[in-house]
Amino acid sequence: MPTTEAAHSSRRLLWYVLLLALLIGSGLFYGAWRVLWEPNVAVSPYGAAFLYIRTGTGYAAVLDSLRQHELLRNQSTFEWLAEQRGYPRLVRPGRYRLNPTYGNNDILDMLLQGKQDTLDFTLNAFKYKPQLTQQISRQLEADSVELRKLLNDNTFLTRRYHLDTTTVLTMFLPGPYRFFWNTSAHQFLDSAAAVHRRFWTRQRQQRADSLGLSPVQVHVLASIVQRETAMKEDKPVIAGVYLNRLRRGMRLQADPTLLWAIGNFGVKRVLNKDKLVDSPYNTYKHKGLPPGPITSANRQSLDAVLKPAAHQYVFFCARPDGSGYSDFAETFAEHKQNARRYQHRLDSLGIKR
Structure with a gap:
């Protein structure tokens, strides 16, 4: 009889251990799910959420932007996983679209691979150079001061585009363009020149x-x-x-x-x-x-x-x-x-x- 009671006691203990292990495992799985895959992008009533990372800035600026614009539901879980995946040392500039379904792992995959969102905009007709630089600097990271400098550099324009500071304005065709947000002034000019070349069949x-x-x-x-x-x-x-x-x-x-x-x-x-x-x-x-x-x-x-x-x-x-x-x-x-x-x-x- 004591042997039978001991056996029942052992079985109950085993079930308790298994149940505890299951609970612990479930808790760990839930915790991992929250950190890795639970949607962590704050839903905005103003449409898609974007994270802008300026060229030359680091991890602290990324965290500050996320916090300031309230882009995440839980920033602490993002920061923990970012540290584990080494993101603070691998920040890439750009304009990143934060899908509402993205968890921390999805966000970090995108940031680490530099899969930034492209920006579509229409270049409107302009009459003077300042109107061009204003249009571009409002929509791209390209520095307006640098763009003005290049547009007034006769040596640069002649060597690169065979135009001068007056005729360079013929290089820009109004219409739709597609760029990465962190396009530089040089890159913008090269892209405009490529569109111009394609027009001149x-x-x-x-x-x-x-x-x-x-x-x-x-x-x-x-x-x-x-x-x-x-x-x-x-x-x-x-x-x-x-x-x-x-x-x-x-x-x-x-x-x-x-x-x-x-x-x-x-x-x-x-x-x-x-x-x-x-x-x-x-x-x-x-x-x-x-x-x-x-x-x-x-x-x-x-x-x-x-x-x-x-x-x-x-x-x-x-x-x-x-x-x-x-x-x-x-x-x-x-x-x-x-x-x-x-x-x-x-x-x-x-x-x-």
């Missing part, structure tokens, strides 16, 4: 040659066409007007070039005093194209110059109906009538400038 180059224009000159003329009209149908016609003037040795007399020179594109009515501005961009004074573009020409405007409409027009004027289209003329007498109607329209609206 052999066919486009041949069209420019047939017009007697270099790619830079096409960009400059396209920038004027773009400032003259937003109407797709009118762009090839206006391009044809300016090409006719160039062939006949006439001055372009393009109002948008005056506005660029005086720094005021809000002017609706160009005055005679504007035509006296001392600038190589004053196409009322100087024959030929201005030395550089007056805005970053888009693909539509560039192709309008490369495929101009064939006609004999050498004058045009905005229509008085406010439609945005233009009236075209072959003679100055016709043009004066068109211009008079447009001036009457401005007078009726009380527009003096």
Whole structure:
């Protein structure tokens, strides 16, 4: 009998040990799950969460950013695992998208491998260099001071892109771009140059040659066409007007070039005093194209110059109906009538400038 009771006691003890081991194991598994795989990204009501790590910063800056922007649910478990995996010594810069389902292990896999998120943005048309640098520095890590320095370094631009500090603005095509956030100023310029090279196919180059224009000159003329009209149908016609003037040795007399020179594109009515501005961009004074573009020409405007409409027009004027289209003329007498109607329209609206 005592033997039987001892056996039962031993079995109960074994079950207790097994149950305790199971509980301990479950606890350890749960603890490991929490540290490694439990989703640890704080859900934001403002959309996707991103961790930005600036070039040259270290682990302390990463922790400070995580804490300051409240990106994690439990930062202590992240810090513990980061230490175990050696992340403090392997910080890589970039813009990292934190998926709400990511646990600490997923986050660290991404950070250690440098799998940063790409950034899509649209480069809007700009007229002056500061507008370009502002656009870029607002969206990329690229330093605006460094970018301005490169854009004004004639030796660098000539050696690397065969452009100068004025014509370099022809290198930038408005439209969608994709970059890593930590793209440097040099890398941004190289990427813009690559997009520009892809645009200038052999066919486009041949069209420019047939017009007697270099790619830079096409960009400059396209920038004027773009400032003259937003109407797709009118762009090839206006391009044809300016090409006719160039062939006949006439001055372009393009109002948008005056506005660029005086720094005021809000002017609706160009005055005679504007035509006296001392600038190589004053196409009322100087024959030929201005030395550089007056805005970053888009693909539509560039192709309008490369495929101009064939006609004999050498004058045009905005229509008085406010439609945005233009009236075209072959003679100055016709043009004066068109211009008079447009001036009457401005007078009726009380527009003096």
